[in-house]
Amino acid sequence: MSNIIEFKNVSKTYGSGTHALNNASLNIEKGEFVFIVGASGAGKSTFLKLIMHEETPTRGTIIVNGTNVSKLKRKKVPYLRRNMGIVFQDFRLIDKMTVYDNVAFAMRAIGARPSAVRKRVPYILELVGLSHKAQNRPSELSGGEQQRVSLARALVNNPSIIIADEPTGNIDPEMSYEIIGLLSEINAQGTTILVVTHEHDLVRRFNKRVIEIEKGKVISDTKEPVIEDVEVEFDDSKYELDPPSEEISEAIAAALEEQTEIPEQAEDEPAVEPTDEETESADAVETEDKEAE
Helix, strand or coil, X not given: CCEEEEEEEEEEECCCCCEEEEEEEEEEECCCEEEEECCCCCCHHHHHHHHHCCCCCCEEEEEECCEECCCCCHHXXXXXXXXXXXXXXCCCCCCCCCHHHHHHHHHHCCCCCHXXXXXXXXXXXXXXXXXXXXXXXXXXXXXXXXXHHHHHHHHCCCCCEEEEECCCCCCCHHHHHHHHHHHHHHHHCCCEEEXXXXXXHHHHHCCCEEEEEECCEXXXXXXXXXXCCCCCCCCCHHHCCCCCCHHHHHHHHHXXXXXXXXXXXXXXXXXXXXXXXXXXXXXXXXXXXHHHC
């Protein structure tokens, strides 16, 4: 396998003097499923923001999908993010839009043809079990259903990487297992998955690679969880996932093989310029981050 993400001696220091990452070096291969764990403030979210180019490193080199993003120009950021699906803890759905339109928006933002949207969106909603909620608004859904809409939106453009920042933080334990189980099925089809979480029981249950960050440093990187035992406050044995049905596995495989009907550009053709929606999205993220600092 080849690397899809590379960090080479990466450090990030904010203007406040906070050292979010300190000389981090690691590689993530295409098709891996990786949990990023650590205490609050350890540097987990900064790690993801650097990959998405919401932040830039103070020192070091970051390569994503073969592109050096360490000093990527702002106008190139939408191109980088076209290959990523982002799942947020707070869902970030648009309540004035239906479930269908929330998912379709991700395709429309990159200029997908209406025929591609009409074909792809219902398929993805069926994949996450929300076909019957297509015309509902997010406020009419449960927390778990809203997270599945967020996941559908992340999947709809067939990204090579899915990044999930605390995707189970606002949903109940049973739905947490379902969301991670679905991500595992998607990963089995070749999509690279990165999940930031503080839920140690989830990490134990799913045998995946674990990168642990503490005070800005990568202190462990192993396929087997290396986490101090903590007492689980609820009996999670009843949340054991049954093996996925043949229909679900086939649907996931077919969905990931589906193309969004946006033809790949030949090397001698000019790249499609970012749409207004992509540019506005990048500007909004940058403004939110500056206000947060």
